[in-house]
Amino acid sequence: MFSLLCSHIQFATNRGNIRSAITIFPPRAPGRGDFRIWNPQLIRYAGYRQPDGSVRGDPANVDITELCIQHGWSPGGGRFDVLPLLLQSPDESPELFPLPPELVLEVPLQHPTLEWFSELGLRWHALPAVANLLLEIGGLEFPAAPFNGWYMGTEIGSRNLCDRHRYDVLPEVAQRMGLDTGTSSSLWKDRAAVEVNVAVLHSFQVAQVTIVDHHAATESFMKHLAAEGQARGGCPADWAWIVPPLSGSLTPVFHQEMVNYHLSPTFRYQPDAWKVYVSKGTTVTRRKTFKEVANAVKISAKLMGHVMARRVKATILYATETGKSRTYAWNLCQLFRRAFDPKVLCMDEYDVVALEHETLVLVVTSTFGNGDPPECAESFSKALMEMTSPYTGTSQAEPPMSYKLRFNSVSQSDQLVSSWKKKRRQLSNTDSAGTLGALRFAVFGLGSRAYPHFCAFARAVDTRLEELGGERVLPLGEGDELCAQEESFRTWARQVFQAACETFCVGDGAGGAEELFAPPQGWKRHRHRLVPQPQATETLAGLSQLHKRQVFPCPVLSVENLQSEESSRQTLLLRVGCAGQGGLRHLPGDHLGVFPANRPELVRDVLQRVEDPPPPEQPLALESRGPSPGPRWVLQPRLPPCTLAQALTFYLDVAAPPSPQFLQLLGSLARDPAEQERLQRLAQDARLYEEWKWFRCPTLPEVLAEFPSVALPAALLLSQLPLLQPRYYSISSAPGAHPGEIHLTVAVVTYHSESERGWGRAVGTSGASPGLQGDTVPPQVAPWAPWCWCSGAARPPWTTFTARRWRRRGSRAPSARCSRPSPASPAAPRRTCRTCCGHSWRPRCTRCSASAGATCTCAGTSPWPPRCCRLCSTSWPRRAA
Structure with a gap:
């Protein structure tokens, strides 16, 4: 086989005057193995996988390269090493045959005008010989039938050299050409790809090796298509293969409709030889067909459907403004999947009428503003209030009222609640249990005790569901944003899962909750790395990309202290210029979001503790590698390309106290056992953490100073620090009274922690801000005084x-909201x-x-x-x- 293949290569190469040729080995026969060529092509370049996950050489040939090495080949380690042939005769093991160097004709690539192109060291072989297709003629199958033609320029220039999963030379060529690779609108990829294809055609022509450009090839195919249509009434063709990868719309085949069907004789794909090869002495197991696997999946899904249908259905409703309630709802869903058939719905997607037919409902909701429901729960709260209660003691329907008027000042100990609870207990077994008599429910509320109506909407839903006849599985759970909210939710989730399992006599109780809420595995240094980038993203563009909002740069025109000289407080009037910023239209009652920047001294202190600091002006991107097989590095979109100082100043929050999860990561990086134990205790003991946080109010630099043995990698900061959120301020100016300006009244917040470490300053009022973000909420117009x-x-x-x-009082002109002037x-x-x-x-x-x-x-x-x-x-x- 090897001798015949060498003869094939020599005949077809013909010193550069390529000739089409095919070599056909004996066909497949019953009871006998096949002749197989394991290489996808007779001539291919090796691809060597590197320890960091990258590939040196051709990434498309990594698998066959590793097979050749396993069979005894000594690799050269270069970018263009010709692979040996792996050949298999019937019923024999594959054998390795290196190709003689004089047999392979290669063309070094150069450019007619770009003299530096030859310095890239690119080259390509002259003969494209496909070796892994199966030839079928008259019912006979030939697993080994290598054939060749000659190259079309775009096969080498666009596919082999420019594809990202091949040699990917476009960034290097564009950089040598001086193109702007930071933006796609510069068309740097297109311009670089054209020059690479020009170099390929020029080099083959200089070396006098046969090659054809894609325009001539498509014209030739159109003539062939017309001839086949006249002779046979049609010709099968695959549009994706026929249209060239460069300037496709400029060729006639781009607009040609094609039908892909199979005729005989034909070439078709077959499984790779190494995937079906069974070594001698190994028991052969029958391969499952796709139909058999599909039937097995269908049966498994059907059985799983029957199992889930017998389970108790649970509906998990959430209402959120920031997304935290949604995250908690899905965590609860994962827990209840162990014993129930749960589904998660937002309140605005749920029909309240369906509550009468529910068995188990779990509610996770936050409270917005002054005790209001989140926007997505407005319709739900209104419908819940309009439902008739059987315990009001009146035959007439209750007058409509908001839940705030009804519940914000009502507690479980009030006379109103006690009265209808007493009436419910006095009902006999034959009396109606109410509209929601068959419902079991539990509610968890998220909020902050810094506001007067803490978890008001959650309390309202909990009270109203019991009013309507529902039975509470577990008392209302509340998570305070200022005190271990996540731990409160985990505790409530364990308890409600245990209570639900006992109520419906299903599941394994809290065992599943302990497994689900186990602390995540620590941050792994070898799974994260920072890679240099050619250019950093501008800060405003980075903020827009990070927060999915449009950000505007606005200058601060003036700053005036509104407090008197005797006052120890500081309240500033900031005049911000917004002329020319059409996206910052606002009305009275709106607020403005300001993106703050961390103080320079905080950023400087953190940078001094980084153990592997990159160059100060080097833009970086974060890559990570998952636990799945294969060391493939994936670019993380969490942050745009930026310098480390830029990320710590504008994108990441270093002024807030670190979370317990971050402290646990720091504990795994501490060299001192005492500090490591102290950090682990803070991370695992919620009460100890809250006392430490409120006593010290530490920033990240202060935490690092408290634990000096922590080795801080730069990748840890970019991957684990929380994002720096915008600060919102009420606008204190009217657009008509101050055109082109926005006035903000800002109180400079200073605080003094109990640890006596001096005065601290809030991030939002401690300095200038890089950008502004508008968010408009039109106020309602009252018709009375x-x-x-x-x-x-x-x-x-x-x-x-x-x-x-x-x-308006000075001008009687009509406003934008009314058709005629009206006095104020x-x-x-x-x-x-x-x-x-x-x-x-x-x-x-x-x-x-x-x-x-x-x-x-x-x-x-x-x-x-x-x-x-x-x-x-x-x-x-x-x-x-």
Whole structure:
């Protein structure tokens, strides 16, 4: 076989004047093995897999290269090493045959005008001989029938050299050409690919080796197609193979409709020889056909469907504004899949009428604003309130009211709740159990105790479901954002799963919960790496990409301190220029999102602790490798290409206290056993962590200073630190009163932790911000005289409304919201502050109130020396009914 193949190569090469040839070995026969050529082509270049996952040489030939090495080949380790032939005769093991160097004609590549192109060291062989196709003629099958033609230029230039999964020379060529590779609009790939194809055609022509360009080849095919159509009425063709990979639409075949069907004789694909080869002495097991595997999958799915149909169905509803409730809902779904048939739905996707037919409902919801439901739960809360309760004691339907009026001030110990609970207990077994008498439910609420109506919507849903006759599986669970919220959810999830299993007599109880909520495995250094990038993404573009929002650069025109000289507090009026930023349209009552930057000293302290710091100006990207077989590195889209300092300044949060998960990672990197034990205790003990966090309020540099033995890799920071979130501020200016400007009233927040480490400053007010983000919520227009109550942070929107009323009062022109001018209605503003000297808006409030048509203005202060009036002593004129 090897001798015949050498003769084939020599005959077909013909010193560069390529001749078409085919060598056919004996056909397949019953009871006998096949003649097989394991190589996909007679001449191929080797591909060597490197320890870091990259490939030196041709990545398409990694498998056959490893097979050749296993059979005794000594590799050269170069980019263009010709592979030996692996040949197999019937019923024999494959044998290795290196090709003589003088038999393989290679063409070094050069460019007619780019002199540096030859320095790339590229070359390619002259003979394309396909060896792994099966030839079928008249019912006979020939597994070994290598054949060849000659190359079309784009086969080498576009596919072999430019494909990303082959040699991928485009970035190197584009860099040598001086093209901008940072943006696709520069068409650097197209321009570089054209030059590579020009070099291939030029080099083969200079070496006097047969080659054809894709335009001539497609013209020849069109003539062949026309001739076949006249002679046989058609010709099978695969459009994806016929259309060239370069300038396809400029060739006639691009617009030619083709039909792909099979005739005999034909060449067709066959399984790779090494995948079906069975060595001597090995028992041959029959290979399963696709139909058999498909039937097995179908039967398994059917059996699984029967099993799930017998399980108790559970519906998990969530309502969220930030996405955390959705994450918790899916975690709960994974847990309940061990014993139930759960499904997860958002509240706006759920029909409340279906509650009457549910068996088990689990609710995970947050509370938004001043005790409001999240936006996706508005319809659900309204429908839930409109459902009739059997325990009201009245025959008439209850008047419609919001759940806030009903539940925000109602607790489980109130007389209202106690009365209908008592009536429910007095019902006999024959009485109706209510609209939701067959329902079992449990509710978990997410919120922050920094707000007055903590978990108000979750409490409302929990109370209302019991009012309607549902039976509570577990008392309401609450997760405080300020105190171990995730641990609270895990505890509640374990308990509700255990209670549900006991209620319905299914499952294995809390055992599955312990396995599901086991702490994740630590960060692995060898699975993450930083790779250099040619160019860093601009900060504004990076923020837009990171937060999926459009970000605008706006200059700060002026900064004015609104507090008096006697006040120890600092409140700033920031005038931000927005002229020319069409996307920053706003109305009174809107707020503005500001992307802050970490303080330079924090970034500097973190960079000093990095054990493997990259060059300061080197753009980087993060790659990771999963636990699956094969050392393939995958680019992580978490951060855009950037320098390490840029990421720590604008993208990642280094000022917030590290999470328990991050402390656990730091513990695995600590060299001191005592520090390692201390970090692990903080990560695993929720109470100890909360005490440590609120006592110290540590930033990341302070944590690193507390644990100096921690070795901090740069890849850990880019992959595990939380993202730096925007800070939102109420707008204190009206567009018409201050065109081209946005006014923000910002309180500079300083804090003093109990650990006596000095004063700290909040990130959002500690310095300039790199970009601004607008998010508009149009306010509602009240038809009656408004009572304006503003205290503390409410003064900026109050100033916005008064400025707008001031402008409308001075101009009777029609507004954008009404078809005719209408005078501004009177207003009665009230404002409060901590002290008289802290009334930072006194001059502006007085001017705006008088000009905006306010009937009276009063200032109330917190309890202070007698010279300040108390809030309770202010007079309140009653509005006429």
